[in-house]
Amino acid sequence: MSPKALDYESLNENVKKVQYAVRGELYLRASELQKEGKKIIFTNVGNPHALGQKPLTFPRQVVALCQAPFLLDDPNVGLLFPADAIARAKHYLSLTSGGLGAYSDSRGLPGVRKEVADFIGRRDGYPSDPELIFLTDGASKGVMQILNAIIRGEGDGVLVPVPQYPLYSAAIALFGGSLVPYYLEETANWGLDVADLRQSVAQARRKGITVRAMVIINPGNPTGQCLSAANLREILQFCYQENLVLLGDEVYQQNIYQDERPFISVKKVLMDMGGPMSKEVQLVSFHSVSKGYWGEFHLRVLMLQTVDEIYKIASISLSPNVPAMIFLGLMVNPPKPGDISYDQFVRESKEILESLRRRARIMTDGFNSCRNVVCNFTEGAMYSFPQIRLPPRAIEAAKKAGKVPDVFYCLKLLEATGISTVPGSGFGQKEGVFHLRTTILPAEEDMPAIMASFKKFNDEFMEQYEDHRGYSRM
Amino acid sequence: MSPKALDYESLNENVKKVQYAVRGELYLRASELQKEGKKIIFTNVGNPHALGQKPLTFPRQVVALCQAPFLLDDPNVGLLFPADAIARAKHYLSLTSGGLGAYSDSRGLPGVRKEVADFIGRRDGYPSDPELIFLTDGASKGVMQILNAIIRGEGDGVLVPVPQYPLYSAAIALFGGSLVPYYLEETANWGLDVADLRQSVAQARRKGITVRAMVIINPGNPTGQCLSAANLREILQFCYQENLVLLGDEVYQQNIYQDERPFISVKKVLMDMGGPMSKEVQLVSFHSVSKGYWGEFHLRVLMLQTVDEIYKIASISLSPNVPAMIFLGLMVNPPKPGDISYDQFVRESKEILESLRRRARIMTDGFNSCRNVVCNFTEGAMYSFPQIRLPPRAIEAAKKAGKVPDVFYCLKLLEATGISTVPGSGFGQKEGVFHLRTTILPAEEDMPAIMASFKKFNDEFMEQYEDHRGYSRM
Numbered sequence: 002m003s004p005k006a007l008d009y010e011s012l013n014e015n016v017k018k019v020q021y022a023v024r025g026e027l028y029l030r031a032s033e034l035q036k037e038g039k040k041i042i043f044t045n046v047g048n049p050h051a052l053g054q055k056p057l058t059f060p061r062q063v064v065a066l067c068q069a070p071f072l073l074d075d076p077n078v079g080l081l082f083p084a085d086a087i088a089r090a091k092h093y094l095s096l097t098s099g100g101l102g103a104y105s106d107s108r109g110l111p112g113v114r115k116e117v118a119d120f121i122g123r124r125d126g127y128p129s130d131p132e133l134i135f136l137t138d139g140a141s142k143g144v145m146q147i148l149n150a151i152i153r154g155e156g157d158g159v160l161v162p163v164p165q166y167p168l169y170s171a172a173i174a175l176f177g178g179s180l181v182p183y184y185l186e187e188t189a190n191w192g193l194d195v196a197d198l199r200q201s202v203a204q205a206r207r208k209g210i211t212v213r214a215m216v217i218i219n220p221g222n223p224t225g226q227c228l229s230a231a232n233l234r235e236i237l238q239f240c241y242q243e244n245l246v247l248l249g250d251e252v253y254q255q256n257i258y259q260d261e262r263p264f265i266s267v268k269k270v271l272m273d274m275g276g277p278m279s280k281e282v283q284l285v286s287f288h289s290v291s292k293g294y295w296g297e298f299h300l301r302v303l304m305l306q307t308v309d310e311i312y313k314i315a316s317i318s319l320s321p322n323v324p325a326m327i328f329l330g331l332m333v334n335p336p337k338p339g340d341i342s343y344d345q346f347v348r349e350s351k352e353i354l355e356s357l358r359r360r361a362r363i364m365t366d367g368f369n370s371c372r373n374v375v376c377n378f379t380e381g382a383m384y385s386f387p388q389i390r391l392p393p394r395a396i397e398a399a400k401k402a403g404k405v406p407d408v409f410y411c412l413k414l415l416e417a418t419g420i421s422t423v424p425g426s427g428f429g430q431k432e433g434v435f436h437l438r439t440t441i442l443p444a445e446e447d448m449p450a451i452m453a454s455f456k457k458f459n460d461e462f463m464e465q466y467e468d469h470r471g472y473s474r475m
Numbered sequence: 476m477s478p479k480a481l482d483y484e485s486l487n488e489n490v491k492k493v494q495y496a497v498r499g500e501l502y503l504r505a506s507e508l509q510k511e512g513k514k515i516i517f518t519n520v521g522n523p524h525a526l527g528q529k530p531l532t533f534p535r536q537v538v539a540l541c542q543a544p545f546l547l548d549d550p551n552v553g554l555l556f557p558a559d560a561i562a563r564a565k566h567y568l569s570l571t572s573g574g575l576g577a578y579s580d581s582r583g584l585p586g587v588r589k590e591v592a593d594f595i596g597r598r599d600g601y602p603s604d605p606e607l608i609f610l611t612d613g614a615s616k617g618v619m620q621i622l623n624a625i626i627r628g629e630g631d632g633v634l635v636p637v638p639q640y641p642l643y644s645a646a647i648a649l650f651g652g653s654l655v656p657y658y659l660e661e662t663a664n665w666g667l668d669v670a671d672l673r674q675s676v677a678q679a680r681r682k683g684i685t686v687r688a689m690v691i692i693n694p695g696n697p698t699g700q701c702l703s704a705a706n707l708r709e710i711l712q713f714c715y716q717e718n719l720v721l722l723g724d725e726v727y728q729q730n731i732y733q734d735e736r737p738f739i740s741v742k743k744v745l746m747d748m749g750g751p752m753s754k755e756v757q758l759v760s761f762h763s764v765s766k767g768y769w770g771e772f773h774l775r776v777l778m779l780q781t782v783d784e785i786y787k788i789a790s791i792s793l794s795p796n797v798p799a800m801i802f803l804g805l806m807v808n809p810p811k812p813g814d815i816s817y818d819q820f821v822r823e824s825k826e827i828l829e830s831l832r833r834r835a836r837i838m839t840d841g842f843n844s845c846r847n848v849v850c851n852f853t854e855g856a857m858y859s860f861p862q863i864r865l866p867p868r869a870i871e872a873a874k875k876a877g878k879v880p881d882v883f884y885c886l887k888l889l890e891a892t893g894i895s896t897v898p899g900s901g902f903g904q905k906e907g908v909f910h911l912r913t914t915i916l917p918a919e920e921d922m923p924a925i926m927a928s929f930k931k932f933n934d935e936f937m938e939q940y941e942d943h944r945g946y947s948r949m
Binding site: 012049053054058061062072077080102150152175213214322324325 | 575
């Protein structure tokens with residue numbers, strides 16, 4: 002019998018590579034355990050609504066009315082919806098060309114792109130051109146389209162932070178390009194050293210790779226840091242000198258859990274620098290309604306902004322979904338003081354963000370109270386990325402079991418506690434250093450128990466594998 | 476000054492190729508004319524709601540309630556929503572893991588996949604396994620993922636009908652594969668000849684191409700035909716012999732405008748054939764809630780079904796949007812006799828489908844009444860694809876203007892009448908034969924005026940360019 006037309010052997014090699022990165026052993030094992038009836042605490046993906054976070058009321062009211070526009074003609078509509086939600090629904094419906102079921106312009110509804118540009122203008126203090134705003138269905142799609150346009154083959158390299166969010170490694174593999182890693186410095190609060198960047202580029206060049214673009218993730222995923230203005234200036238200078246397209250992944254810009262280091266957009270830093278540079282650096286930055294504290298994950302509209310015309314080329318196949326664009330409009334243009342829904346909107350937003358801030362603190366403190374665990378505070382985004390200092394005997398045991406050491410640790414954690422994390426090796430890390438990533442999203446009231454359960458497991462694990470003749474027992 | 480990091484020159488060549496196919500001259504010119512204030516009749520894309528089609532009430536009620544689940548606790552909800560919509564909303568919310576804002580299983584909500592499998596079972600008379608159903612965000616995404624998995628390089632070929640929907644040529648170009656055309660026979664009502672298929676494969680082989688998959692579009696786009704069971708049997712036999720993955724694009728299966736040749740799914744035909752073949756042919760078929768008479772274009776969930784395990788591999792990055800999955804559930808599981816909303820739902824559906832049937836007839840008859848125009852009846856889908864027999868002098872004039880002849884004709888049509896069509900060359904056609912594609916979607920009451928305007932333009936055009944010494948003036 003002949004082999005199947007499409008079997009694993011005959012699959013596109015680039016597609017095979019992508020899968021290995023995404024479908025981790027931890028995820029599979031957690032699913033198995035769940036099927037067997039074990040209670041799993043899924044902290045492996047940031048999925049707030051699945052963990053009990055309630056949606057914000059006002060945006061949901063507006064989108065529900067847009068979904069069912071005949072309600073607007075119903076004399077009873079005011080019994081279920083406040084007047085400002087009704088007015089907003091009418092506003093957004095007037096921006097569409099046939100309601101939520103009609104195609105929009107391929108770059109998104111012009112009226113919403115205008116609202117996004119106004120938001121960027123207010124945020125940065127520099128006007129933003131709606132013609133350079135593109136709405137796409139989700140971060141992955143936007144990032145993949147720009148990388149697809151850039152990457153022509155193995156000879157094209159993209160600088161990606163390590164640790165990084167696997168979307169980047171996956172997309173670069175899929176398009177057959179070369180990932181050029183640069184390391185974030187854990188002891189410098191996951192900041193980035195431009196000297197290290199230069200070295201990465203030089204190394205890539207020696208291998209015949211032309212570095213064409215650079216990715217930054219700010220606030221960091223999985224690392225949770227906010228990049229400083231000084232750091233962003235160095236990065237922009239570097240991209241200018243090296244003639245790189247800069248991709249600024251800023252999807253967590255509204256999730257900030259401290260006041261010392263606020264989020265600053267790379268666009269603002271570039272504009273502040275002024276001069277010819279501010280016109281010549283090709284910057285594409287990403288924001289999303291699906292990330293951030295809204296947590297509306299089904300609504301993956303992305304906004305791209307770019308100081309160049311490159312996206313005219315990449316925009317052709319885009320046709321973002323309309324309800325998601327309305328959520329985006331509401332995100333950049335929320336209820337204002339004096340609006341009927343203002344107080345409720347602010348109260349709900351504050352509750353979520355303040356609780357996340359407390360949870361970030363509980364988690365960091367919890368990790369730092371554990372034996373051989375050190376963890377930077379989650380300044381932004383929604384992840385904690387503690388370093389787990391595995392004793393040599395644990396590393397040996399992992400090797401014997403045929404596992405990467407942090408996978409070995411995370412599997413044991415999963416089996417013992419039901420906490421489903423992602424091993425640091427899934428994001429990349431320096432040789433011989435190990436991490437795991439959790440979200441900070443479990444319900445606040447569950448957090449102390451989860452951290453106690455983690456500590457119990459971890460400290461027993463360390464007890465078991467530590468060399469009692471003195472290793473790291475200071 | 477150095478060139479920009481990313482300019483047109485340094486773009487990925489495969490991406491450049493894709494754009495040429497998608498961004499047509501006609502579309503650009505129509506947009507320009509619209510900006511200048513000319514009234515444009517957009518029949519270039521199937522966008523029913525933009526042309527005035529009202530959404531079906533029941534699905535919109537259910538999804539609005541799911542968007543705003545707090546309404547379900549409101550004592551006044553019954554004043555705006557019927558009881559069956561409320562029950563359905565509760566049902567679908569119970570299938571999610573945290574409402575519309577939470578990630579679902581990467582293959583889609585298990586409960587909706589079950590409803591889809593039941594629908595396929597009822598449709599075909601053979602049970603369908605929910606484990607083989609994958610929900611994706613839109614037809615393009617599903618088709619592109621499977622083609623991405625199949626195509627390893629230029630040496631991999633995919634059989635695609637000519638004329639075809641440009642998604643296929645675009646995706647094959649993007650992934651760097653080879654499109655192997657097979658021609659649909661216009662005089663045989665756009666049917667397909669297996670002898671011609673064999674010839675296409677043999678020709679490809681001589682060029683060193685391994686044909687690995689075949690695409691069929693049924694009902695046809697842009698050609699509007701329904702494939703017969705006999706034709707589908709031949710195709711399946713051919714795929715079995717040649718060891719090809721068969722991609723069955725069946726997104727228009729509910730849009731049928733005649734009774735003689737109903738839609739038959741390729742899955743049913745395969746199952747009817749039985750034997751080892753029915754187990755060994757790798758079939759992936761596509762359906763969508765965004766196409767068809769629902770016309771919910773923002774809701775591009777696709778359902779894939781496959782008699783093989785290949786999609787386990789391709790499913791990893793899928794995370795379909797939840798409101799769209801609920802629309803899909805409602806499409807495969809509409810109100811039943813006895814339900815409060817049943818009569819309204821049936822009435823609304825019938826109104827749309829019967830009007831489309833009349834419009835298909837008005838359009839075909841209109842085209843066939845024009846000089847040098849012949850047009851097969853639109854049996855299904857939502858397009859009309861008349862052949863325009865251009866006189867030699869028109870072809871010459873086009874050449875002088877530097878235009879492909881059907882582009883030349885369609886541009887003149889656009890300028891004269893505002894009717895924005897797509898030239899047949901965008902879909903592929905036999906050498907020396909010319910077409911255009913329109914949708915049958917303009918409002919029924921506008922149809923006679925549109926066809927009169929077309930006829931006036933066409934007949935004058937023919938008068939102008941015909942050789943009055945006798946060419947085709949019988």
